[in-house]
Amino acid sequence: MSGGVLVATGKGGSAMTNIEKSVLSTLCAILETDVTKDMSLRDDLCMDSLDTLMLVDALEEQFDARLSEESFQGYVTVADIIKKVIECTQTSG
Secondary structure, eight states, X not given: OOOOOBOSBOGGGOBOOHHHHHHHHHHHHHHTSOBXXXXXXXXXXXXXXXXHHHHHHHHHXXXXXXXXXXXXXXXXXXXXXXXXXXXXXXXXX
């Protein structure tokens, strides 16, 4: 099994939050590929509904937040998922 590589900085070298790092790390583990915030879920990462379900389950457990596969519908990039996780963790905490 080849794990993905987590890039520790965002565009322009800015430091990433723990949530960003965790989401990227989780995606790397599920998809077994390198992942960056600006990647398209469908075009770049070829995510399907099973991948999305696995991601939702992993993120719910990791962040103790209520997420749903439906809440990720229409999201285009990894950054969209990160924003949703941040939103859910702020409202549940």
